[in-house]
Amino acid sequence: MQKNKTSPSLKDRIHTLTSSKGGSAFTATLLAIGMGLLFGFLVMLLASPFNSVPGFLEILLGGASRLGDVLYFATPILMTGLAVGFAFKMGLFNIGASGQYTMGMFFSLYVAFMWELPTSIHWIACIIAGMVGGMLWGIIPGLLKATLNVNEVITSIMFNYIGMYLVDMWIQGNAVMYVSSKTRTQYLPASAQIPSLGITGSNVNFAIVIAIVIAVLLFVVLNKTIFGFELKATGFNKHASQYAGMNGKRNIILTMVIAGGLAGLGGAFAILAPSSIAGSSMTYEPISVIAANGFNGIAVALLGNSSPIGIIFSALFISYIQRGGTLATMFGYKPEIIDVVIAVIIYFSAFSMLMKNTLAKILHNMANKVHTKDAENRTTKDHKKGGK
Amino acid sequence: MKKKLVLLLAAVMSIGLLAGCGAQSGYEIALITDKGNIDDKSFNQGAWDGLEAYALANDITHKYYKPEEASDAGYLAQIEMAIQGGAKVVITPGYLFEVAVYEAQTKYPDVKFILLDGAPHTADYSDFKTNDNVASIMYAEEQSGYLAGYAAVKDGMTKLGFMGGMAVPAVQAFGYGYLQGAEAAAAELGLADGAITVTYHYTGDFAETDTNKATAKTMYQEGTEVIFACGGSVGKSVMSAAAEAGTKVIGVDVDQRYDSETVITSATKGLGASVQAVLDAIYKTKGWDAYSGTTTYFNAANSGVGLPTEIIGEENGNAFDRFTAFDEAQYDAVFAKLVDGSVVPVRSLTVADPNGYATAEELTAGLSLVKVTVEARQ
Amino acid sequence: MENYIIEMLHITKEFPGIKANDDITLKLKKGEIHALLGENGAGKSTLMSVLFGLYQPEKGEIKKNGEVVQINGPKDANELGIGMVHQHFKLVEIFTVLENIILGVEPNRMGFLQKKEARDKVIALSEKYGLQVDPDAYIEKISVGMQQRVEILKMLYRDNDILIFDEPTAVLTPQEIDELMEIMRGFSKEGKSILFITHKLNEIMSVADRCTVLRKGKYIGTVDIKETNKEELSRMMVGRDVNFVVDKKEQEAGEVILSVDQVTVASKISKKNSVSDVSFKVRAGEIVCLAGIDGNGQTELVSAITGLDKINQGEVLLCGKNITKAPIRVRSKTGMSHIPEDRHKHGLVLDYSLEENTVLQRYFEPVFQKKGFIKKPQVRTYCETLSGQFDVRSGQGPVTIVRTMSGGNQQKAILARELDKKHELLVAVQPTRGLDVGAIEFVHKQLVATRDAGKAVLLVSLELDEVLNVSDRILVMYEGEIVGEFKSNEVTPQELGLYMSGAKRNNTKENSYAKK
Structure with missing residues (x-):
């Protein structure tokens, strides 16, 4: 009897969870993360059963002891996440965040080494330059899409490579910036580095504050302004936006410029980070490798459901898990195994967002099964009563 | 159904917890990888192979770590984490660790550091200091390159090629030694001036790319008989071009004869051997003082460089079987000259180009080449 | 006890904030055509989804031949012989007709597809029921009516004997509707039972045996068609009396609002023009209707006027302003409203x-x-x-x-x-498509009110009733040209039909009107 009373309430709860609008997205995210963690744990269990529990707990909790680093490493992926997510709101798939990010790095480096500016504004100029670099690399796919209807996925992928090779070439050809014997750039002048937030043992700097402010600004733009209204309308239904007389071409170009600028800022924030070692800094190595942070941005955006506020949290979450993961290598796991576990957690979480509806449906069915079972219980009981 | 799942999970977790109590804590010898992976066929792998073999033989706990970020601060953070994880000896493969080790050596005086291919210094180069707890290890790549160039010419080849990766000091030294070795062999054979031609090229990367393969292919089509592929994965490109052209390759760093039939020999440096030598000094022979606080060159004299003389898994195998004329006796003779110091190849030159790409004139003049004509190609 | 093949008893299905089905009972006799009538949102589709296993009801049970069955999904439904033609077809566009029909139940021998077998069965079925299809045509290339036949064949191929049709006539031309009715009667004679969801009363009167009416999720009643009439059904459905005749006063047209002058629009799929050299005017205070069978250039013409597509030749003037190449926003601001x-x-x-x-x-x-x-x-x-x-x-x-x-x-x-x-011209394209009688009445009233307020209305409609009842003037389009112009009170449906089918044409009249 008691079971009969409790299970409908469980069902109701699942119903409310899966059917309320904002709630369902959030619940699905949590479920997805939960499943990701479960699978991650299974991988660890397979790799080394004896260390799996402490190792996994370290992944879950380790980040808490390194909050400075969590924020530091979240900064660039927060920006590339925004670059992907913002374009996605418009229905554009900006796979080119990586190239825009690299271009942003180069522009920042160029201003850092080649321009002599007062200390107080040098780093700001470098950041702005990075944004401009990213914008330039975003506008080209945007223009091609708007004027010639060339698929932005293809152009932006190509521009990842073009950007990376160009930057490698430019840097290797610049004797001021490049130290050939070390195959990397010079250490940045201190004036070009972003002020640190002063947490010992961590490079966390003012950029994370800027990044969060930008995310909040984007949220406002998307939800409160005419531009955001047009952008989302186009993303949801470009035919309707055309019907409503919105200037689709202008909006495509504008969106790609903004997305590029965001990724460029990510590059700037990454390369301009201060170093906890005096006289040292971040350096760029022209080794023909595409910046991974650009692609991580896709996972960040997916997990954050493309919402700027969601992306803040997903970037922090991913960074948090990664920091814990590094600590977990101390439990006898090879770094590669931990990489696999982290990747499983992140991508499972991110891609499960795509399966949001499927998940909701599974829950729904579970609720229904509980219900039918109750019904069966009741009927059998009734039969018995009847039998008496 | 759900309950069962929860129970199962709980059971698994508790088994794990119990087992976790018994797990060992701490790894005594640690290696930090640089921007590359542990299987890079270069510094990371070479050092790790040596470390692992030694640690397994002597039953010492060991582990490698991957930094979160390829920067000085990132390397330092990972060194610190390794020490937290119980490391007493930290091995850092490559000059990228110079600044991080400089910082760490004073911070952790009780931990021993083995820095390969570099010497600790501050970021602004204002201070070079190798503390007593640091062994700085360098390799005489020019000697290894010398042997390779010597062997090729002695074997009867006259058209040689060199494909370096980026012009970092180690790659430059290999190349310079290669040219000097070829010169010496040509002189011994009494060849005419300019009888040997060497096409000299830096690819600008350490990657296996179609461009690199095409470059190698062009060289072979122009008549080059052998290319000294000196730049990490550039070697893979060269080997595949050689396989198609039916020509030869000289490998680098480790014995690459097992990677391709085209590899006649390899200009090796004993990454693993040097790591093992230092570890042995720490753990067994009490010889740490010899390495402590100074830079030690591994060269022909202490078997730190050379061409391979053995084939793994073949007791009486002839490592020179892919040469037509050159043999082990000739090798031993020239190797002895390097050991006794009667031949000292030039290691570095002053080069005008910011990328370190030497011109043909710079090479000819700097290395006093007579028999060898260099064509520098960009 | 009567012989019911399907009984849905006391079905209740809730969604957050709404009871889509509230204690609904529907009993289907073997071999009958049973109409399910209700306004949009009355709960018809939900009820059918419950029967098809897409939703699980909170209360109630389903019986087949008197035995309780549990339907957890389309697969279960299929096994019970229940098939459904959805309002929006579930076909794979890039597959052929045959491939779509056998999708999911491919006949195979050790994993190898036996297309021949399938083809024979499909051809036999299509001949038996008069469902003409080309098994090798690709879905994307065939007409909507043809696609519907594919959906029907899918059910027959799976040997279903309880067939659900969800608003099947919404997408069909009058001729196709007649054919479908004939096919349904054929099924009924074969002993198959049909559930027919619709809100078109004429169709129910012509084909159904019985009719169950739903309103706002509640069961209103089941009636025998022989003992009822349109008025009663619509009263049951809407809950009040419905006026089928549009109330409209005579009114003199005013100044020209929209002027279309020799407009030509190239076709996107063939070399022919989809609109060629069309000229007409719409004045303030009149409703002009573009009538014609679907696909004779009405859509393209309207797209050109409203700016969704480019005009190749000719001019369009709105309130005296040339908007031939104007962006949509400018057209809108100049006074164009558009119900797409x-x-x-x-x-x-x-x-x-x-x-x-x-x-x-x-x-x-x-x-x-x-x-x-x-x-x-x-x-x-x-x-x-x-x-x-x-x-x-x-x-x-x-x-x-x-x-x-x-x-x-x-x-x-x-x-x-x-x-x-703010608008001077209303372009309304099939504004009542897919709506129920209550809503249609409302839309018609609004169109007339707009006209009475002195605005110009350009209406595009495929429904002859609507064309005749609502408009003041009718322009018939055939193959991209205007072939006839009529005052709506001076023409019969039969006459219009001849022009629409291309059997008659009168080129001079509209042109003379335009040049006046």
Whole structure:
């Protein structure tokens, strides 16, 4: 009897969870993360059963002891996440965040080494330059899409490579910036580095504050302004936006410029980070490798459901898990195994967002099964009563 | 159904917890990888192979770590984490660790550091200091390159090629030694001036790319008989071009004869051997003082460089079987000259180009080449 | 006891905030055609989804041949012999007809597809029931009516004997509707039982044996068609008397609002022009209807006028201003309102809320924005006012996501938006498509009210009743040309039919009118 009373309430709860609008997205995210963690744990269990529990707990909790680093490493992926997510709101798939990010790095480096500016504004100029670099690399796919209807996925992928090779070439050809014997750039002048937030043992700097402010600004733009209204309308239904007389071409170009600028800022924030070692800094190595942070941005955006506020949290979450993961290598796991576990957690979480509806449906069915079972219980009981 | 799942999970977790109590804590010898992976066929792998073999033989706990970020601060953070994880000896493969080790050596005086291919210094180069707890290890790549160039010419080849990766000091030294070795062999054979031609090229990367393969292919089509592929994965490109052209390759760093039939020999440096030598000094022979606080060159004299003389898994195998004329006796003779110091190849030159790409004139003049004509190609 | 093949007893299905089905009982006899009638949102589709296993009801049970069955999904339904033709077809566009029919039940021998076997069965079925299809044609290349036949064949191929048709006539031409009715009668004779969801009373009267009526999720009653009439059915459905005749006073047309001059539009798929050399005028205070069978250039002509597509030749003037090449926004500001043919594709951003959709054409006006920021309170108030005025019903008011609203209410929202916006010309393309009688009556009244207010109305319709009842003047299009012009009170449906089918044409009349 008691079971009969409790299970409908469980069902109701699942119903409310899966059917309320904002709630369902959030619940699905949590479920997805939960499943990701479960699978991650299974991988660890397979790799080394004896260390799996402490190792996994370290992944879950380790980040808490390194909050400075969590924020530091979240900064660039927060920006590339925004670059992907913002374009996605418009229905554009900006796979080119990586190239825009690299271009942003180069522009920042160029201003850092080649321009002599007062200390107080040098780093700001470098950041702005990075944004401009990213914008330039975003506008080209945007223009091609708007004027010639060339698929932005293809152009932006190509521009990842073009950007990376160009930057490698430019840097290797610049004797001021490049130290050939070390195959990397010079250490940045201190004036070009972003002020640190002063947490010992961590490079966390003012950029994370800027990044969060930008995310909040984007949220406002998307939800409160005419531009955001047009952008989302186009993303949801470009035919309707055309019907409503919105200037689709202008909006495509504008969106790609903004997305590029965001990724460029990510590059700037990454390369301009201060170093906890005096006289040292971040350096760029022209080794023909595409910046991974650009692609991580896709996972960040997916997990954050493309919402700027969601992306803040997903970037922090991913960074948090990664920091814990590094600590977990101390439990006898090879770094590669931990990489696999982290990747499983992140991508499972991110891609499960795509399966949001499927998940909701599974829950729904579970609720229904509980219900039918109750019904069966009741009927059998009734039969018995009847039998008496 | 759900309950069962929860129970199962709980059971698994508790088994794990119990087992976790018994797990060992701490790894005594640690290696930090640089921007590359542990299987890079270069510094990371070479050092790790040596470390692992030694640690397994002597039953010492060991582990490698991957930094979160390829920067000085990132390397330092990972060194610190390794020490937290119980490391007493930290091995850092490559000059990228110079600044991080400089910082760490004073911070952790009780931990021993083995820095390969570099010497600790501050970021602004204002201070070079190798503390007593640091062994700085360098390799005489020019000697290894010398042997390779010597062997090729002695074997009867006259058209040689060199494909370096980026012009970092180690790659430059290999190349310079290669040219000097070829010169010496040509002189011994009494060849005419300019009888040997060497096409000299830096690819600008350490990657296996179609461009690199095409470059190698062009060289072979122009008549080059052998290319000294000196730049990490550039070697893979060269080997595949050689396989198609039916020509030869000289490998680098480790014995690459097992990677391709085209590899006649390899200009090796004993990454693993040097790591093992230092570890042995720490753990067994009490010889740490010899390495402590100074830079030690591994060269022909202490078997730190050379061409391979053995084939793994073949007791009486002839490592020179892919040469037509050159043999082990000739090798031993020239190797002895390097050991006794009667031949000292030039290691570095002053080069005008910011990328370190030497011109043909710079090479000819700097290395006093007579028999060898260099064509520098960009 | 009567012989029921399917009994749905006391079905209750709730969604958050709404009881879509409230204690509904439906009993289907073997071999009958049973109509399920109700307005949009009455719960017909939900009930059928329950039968098809797509939803699980909170209460009630389903019996087949008197035995309780549990249907957990389409697969279960299929095993019980229940098949369904959905309103929106579930076909793979790039597959052939045959491939679509056998999809999921491919005959195979050790994993190898046995197409020959399947083809024979399909051909036999199509001959038996008069369902002419080309098994090798690709779905994307065949007409909507043909696609429907494929859906029907899918059911027959699976040996289903309980066939559900979800608003099957909404997408068909009059001729195709007649054919479908004939096919359904054939099934009935074969002993197959049919559930026929519709809100078109004529069809029910002509083909159904019995009819169950739903209203707002509740069961109203089941009636025998022989013992009822249209008026009674519509009263059951709507809950009040419905006026089938549009109330319209005679009115003199005023000045020219829209002038279309020798417009030609090239076809996107063939070398022929989809609109060639069309000229006409629409004046203030009149409703001009473009009549014709679907696919004779009406859509392309309207797209050209409204700016969705380019004009190749000719000119369009709105209120004296040349808008031939003007952007859509300019047309809108000059005074054009547009109820688009496809409300899901063009008319609405389905994932936007109702309030956001109500300002879709006006969000940039100073009333609704300040310095680029949208004034949310004003938008909310405006939406509430409009919803009240046009009786737009939604679950959660202005914040309701439009996708969750019923088709009728979606259309009302568009109507409200386009009519409240400042306009001189209303272009309405099939504004009553897929709506129930109550909603149709409402739309017609609004169109007439717009005309009475002195606006020009250009109506495109495929329904002859609508063409004749609502418009003042009728232009018949055939193969991209205007082939006839009539005053609506001076022409019979039969006469129009001849022009629409191309059997008769009169080129001079419209041209002379245009040149006047």
